[in-house]
Amino acid sequence: MTYVDKPAVPRVVKFDEPTATKRDKLDVMLNTGSDIYQGACKKRGSTLKDEYRKVSGVAYMDPKDMAKLGVNNWDSVLVTSDWGEVVVSAVHSRDAPHEGTIFIPKGPWANVVVSADTYCCCDPTYKGIMCTVERSDKEVLLMADLMRSVYKKYVDDDDDEGIEKLESLGEMPVYKKL
Amino acid sequence: MAYEEPITDYDHIVENCTCAFCGCNCDDLEFLVKDNHIVGVRHACRLGASKVMEDMDQRLMVPMIRGEDGELEEVDWDTALNKAAELIAGAVRPVFYGWSETSIETMKEGIALGEEVGAVLDNQATICHGPSLQAVQNAGYPVLTLGEAKNRADMIVYTGSNAMNSHPRHMARYSTFPRGYFRQRGRFDRTVVTMDPKYSDTAKMSDIWVGFEQNGDYEFYNAIRAVLKGKELKQDVISGIPKEDVYELVEAMKNTQFGVVFFGLGLTHTLSKQRNIDIAINMVQDLNKFTKWVLMPMRGHFNVNGFNIFMSYEMGFPFGVDFARGYPRYMMGETNTIDLLTRKECDVFMVIAADPGAHFPSGANKHLAEIPVIQIDIHWGPSTEIADVVLPGSFVGVEVGGTSYRMDGVPIFMKKAIDKPETCRDDEWIVRELKERVAKIKQAQVASK
Numbered sequence: 043m044t045y046v047d048k049p050a051v052p053r054v055v056k057f058d059e060p061t062a063t064k065r066d067k068l069d070v071m072l073n074t075g076s077d078i079y080q081g082a083c084k085k086r087g088s089t090l091k092d093e094y095r096k097v098s099g100v101a102y103m104d105p106k107d108m109a110k111l112g113v114n115n116w117d118s119v120l121v122t123s124d125w126g127e128v129v130v131s132a133v134h135s136r137d138a139p140h141e142g143t144i145f146i147p148k149g150p151w152a153n154v155v156v157s158a159d160t161y162c163c164c165d166p167t168y169k170g171i172m173c174t175v176e177r178s179d180k181e182v183l184l185m186a187d188l189m190r191s192v193y194k195k196y197v198d199d200d201d202d203e204g205i206e207k208l209e210s211l212g213e214m215p216v217y218k219k220l
Numbered sequence: 221m222a223y224e225e226p227i228t229d230y231d232h233i234v235e236n237c238t239c240a241f242c243g244c245n246c247d248d249l250e251f252l253v254k255d256n257h258i259v260g261v262r263h264a265c266r267l268g269a270s271k272v273m274e275d276m277d278q279r280l281m282v283p284m285i286r287g288e289d290g291e292l293e294e295v296d297w298d299t300a301l302n303k304a305a306e307l308i309a310g311a312v313r314p315v316f317y318g319w320s321e322t323s324i325e326t327m328k329e330g331i332a333l334g335e336e337v338g339a340v341l342d343n344q345a346t347i348c349h350g351p352s353l354q355a356v357q358n359a360g361y362p363v364l365t366l367g368e369a370k371n372r373a374d375m376i377v378y379t380g381s382n383a384m385n386s387h388p389r390h391m392a393r394y395s396t397f398p399r400g401y402f403r404q405r406g407r408f409d410r411t412v413v414t415m416d417p418k419y420s421d422t423a424k425m426s427d428i429w430v431g432f433e434q435n436g437d438y439e440f441y442n443a444i445r446a447v448l449k450g451k452e453l454k455q456d457v458i459s460g461i462p463k464e465d466v467y468e469l470v471e472a473m474k475n476t477q478f479g480v481v482f483f484g485l486g487l488t489h490t491l492s493k494q495r496n497i498d499i500a501i502n503m504v505q506d507l508n509k510f511t512k513w514v515l516m517p518m519r520g521h522f523n524v525n526g527f528n529i530f531m532s533y534e535m536g537f538p539f540g541v542d543f544a545r546g547y548p549r550y551m552m553g554e555t556n557t558i559d560l561l562t563r564k565e566c567d568v569f570m571v572i573a574a575d576p577g578a579h580f581p582s583g584a585n586k587h588l589a590e591i592p593v594i595q596i597d598i599h600w601g602p603s604t605e606i607a608d609v610v611l612p613g614s615f616v617g618v619e620v621g622g623t624s625y626r627m628d629g630v631p632i633f634m635k636k637a638i639d640k641p642e643t644c645r646d647d648e649w650i651v652r653e654l655k656e657r658v659a660k661i662k663q664a665q666v667a668s669k
Contacts, residue, residue, distance in 0.1 A: 071434060073417075073418065073434070074489075075382065075418075075485065075486070075489075076382070076385055076386040076485075076520075077385055078266060078267065078384070078385040078386075078388065078421075081267045081270075081385070081386065082266050082267050082270040083270070084575075084578065084601075085241060085267055085270055085271035086270040086271060086273070086274055086275045087274050087275045087278050087279065087598070087599030087600070087601070088275040088277070088278060089278070089578065089599070089600070089601045089602060090278055090600060091275075091278075125581065125582065125583055126582055136421075137418055137419045137420060137421075140418070140419070143417075143434070145418070148578070148579060149578055149602075150577060150578055150602045153578070153579070153580060153581050153582050153585065154582045155582075156581045156582075157581060157583070158558060158562050158580075158581035158582070158583025158584045160553060160556070160558050160559055160562075161491075161493065161553075162552065162553030162554075162559070163350075163351055163354070163493045163494060163552060163553055164346045164347075164350040164351070164354075164540060164552055164553055164556035164558060164559065165346065165347060165348075165350050165351050165488055165489065165493055165558070166347060166489075166558055166580075166581045166583075166584070167489060167490070167491060168485070168489040168581075169434070169486070169489040169490050170434050170435050170490050170491065185602055185605075186605055189577060189602055189605035189606060190605065192582055192585075193582075193585060193586060193588070193589040193605075193606055194589065195290070195589040195605075195606050196286070196289075196290025196291075197290070214277065214278070215278060215600045215604075216291070216292070217284055217291065217292035217293065217294060218287070218291055218292070218293040218294060219294050220282075220294045220295075
C-alpha cells in the first residue's frame with residue numbers, strides 16, 4: 043500500500059483558456075497546515091523517502107493559477123517569501139477554487155518560506171504569508187538533501203554551487219556502522 | 221483506493237489498545253501481531269494505523285554521534301549517553317523541547333533533569349496551541365469532555381480546524397456521527413458548521429461552511445458577538461460574509477440545545493494569534509446567555525495536553541518553563557523555544573519525541589545548525605539530519621506502557637503490545653540515565669572547586 047494514492051484531480055483548466063493570462067510570476071498568499079497524506083507519511087517514519095517528497099514537497103494551487111503560470115501537475119515551481127525560497131512541485135488543489143492562495147503541507151519544505159516571527163507570542167506565523175510563485179527547472183530535493191542545502195550544518199557554508207553538486211543522500215539513513 | 225484483502229496471517233490480537241497519534245486517544249484499537257511485529261490495526265484511522273504499523277526501514281536502532289567529517293557514527297550506549305550528559309552539564313542555556321509523544325512518566329524524569337541544570341522545558345504547544353493556553357488564562361475555559369459532546373451536542377462548530385485530515389476519527393467517534401444518549405439518530409440530530417477560509421475536507425461534509433477571508437477570524441467573531449448583544453451590523457459584508465448570513469448563523473447558534481466549538485491551528489497561526497481565541501471564548505460566553513455552549517482546542521499529539529496538565533500541576537505553568545534561576549518561571553515570548561532560537565540564546569538543544577526539523581520555521585532552525593543537538597526519537601527524520609547525538613527511544617503505547625492525557629484532559633493508560641527492539645531503550649530510562657550522569661558531572665565540578 044502506498045500513501046501517495048491521492049484522489050485523481052482532472053486538469054480542469056487548459057493553457058489556452060481565454061480568462062487565463064499567462065504570467066511568469068504570481069503574487070499569492072501561502073497557507074500551511076496538516077494534510078492527511080503528509081501526516082500518514084510523517085507518522086509512519088518514512089520522511090527520507092520519495093513518498094514524503096511527493097506529499098509534503100508540494101504546493102496545492104488553484105488550477106487557474108497553474109494555467110496562468112503555465113505549469114502542469116508535478117512541474118517544479120519556486121516559492122519565494124521574505125524568509126527564503128524553496129522548490130516544490132505544483133499540484134492541482136482538491137479544494138479549489140481559491141485563486142491567489144497556495145497550500146503547502148507542513149514539513150521541511152514549507153518551513154523554509156514561513157515566518158519565524160512570533161510577535162512575542164511563542165507561535166510563529168505559519169499562515170497567511172505573502173509570497174511569489176514562478177516556474178523552475180530545478181528538481182524538488184529529497185528531505186535529506188533539502189536539510190543539507192538549507193541548514194548547511196556539515197558542509198561548507200559559502201559554496202552554494204558545491205552543495206548542489208554533492209551526491210544525493212538518498213532515501214535510506216546514511217551512517218557509519220560499528 | 222483499491223480493495224485490500226483482510227489480514228488473516230497473524231499470531232494473536234491485542235485488544236483495547238490506545239492509539240498513539242492524535243489528541244483523540246482512541247482506546248478501542250486492536251493490534252494484529254505476528255513475530256513481535258504489528259501487521260495490522262483494526263478500528264484506527266489512516267493516520268493512527270500508519271503510525272502503529274511503522275516503517276522499520278527508517279527506525280532509529282542504534283545510538284549515534286556525529287563525527288568530525290559530519291557523518292553520524294554508530295556508538296555504544298555508554299559513549300552516547302556520556303557525550304549527551306557532558307553537553308547538557310556544560311550548557312549555559314539548555315532547552316529541552318518535545319515530550320508530547322512520550323509518557324508522563326518520562327516527563328517526570330525530564331523535570332528533574334531540567335531543574336538540575338536550569339533548563340527551559342517546552343513542548344509542541346509552543347508552536348501549536350500555545351496561544352490557546354494564553355487565551356484560556358486571559359478569558360477562561362468553558363470545558364467539556366468528549367463524552368458530553370457525543371451524548372448531548374446538537375451543533376458542532378469546527379473553526380480553523382480540518383478534523384477530517386488531522387483528527388480523522390474525531391467526527392466519527394466523539395462529535396458528529398455517533399449516536400448519543402440525547403442524540404439517538406446520530407448525524408441526523410446534529411448540525412455541523414465549519415468556519416474556515418479553506419474549503420477543507422471537513423467543510424465538504426458539513427451542513428454549513430462559513431468561508432470567511434484569510435485573517436478575517438477576529439472580525440467575524442466580533443460580528444457574531446455584536447449580533448448576540450442585539451446590535452445592528454453597519455457593514456454589508458463582514459470578513460467576506462454577507463451580514464444576512466451572519467444573522468442567520470447567530471439565530472441557528474442561539475436555538476441549539478448544546479453547542480460545541482472545536483477550534484484548531486487555523487486560529488492560532490494567523491496574525492492575531494491568542495486574540496483570536498480570546499474572542500472565540502468570549503463568543504462562547506455570550507452564547508451561554510441563550511443556551512449551553514462549550515469550547516475545546518483540537519490538540520495534535522496524543523500527549524501534548526498531558527505535558528501542559530502535568531507541568532501545570534507540578535510547576536504552575538503549562539509550557540515554556542524556565543528553570544535558569546533555580547525556580548520555575550514562565551514568560552510568553554521570552555522563555556519559548558522559537559523565541560530562544562531566533563534570538564540565538566540557546567546553546568544546547570535536546571529534542572525528545574518531537575521533530576523540530578519538520579515543524580520549526582527555518583529562521584529558528586538555522587540556530588540549531590550552530591549548536592549541539594541531542595535527539596531522542598524512534599524514527600530517522602528531518603531532525604536527525606541536524607542532530608549531533610542520537611539516542612533511539614521506544615514507542616509509547618505500542619512497545620512500552622505509559623500515561624497520556626486526551627484532548628479533554630482525561631488521563632488514559634496506554635498499554636504495551638509488543639517488545640521493543642533489543643538495541644533501543646525506554647524514553648524514561650534514557651532521561652533518568654542522563655539525569656544521573658549529569659548529576660555526577662555536576663558533583664565532580666563542585667568537588668574540584
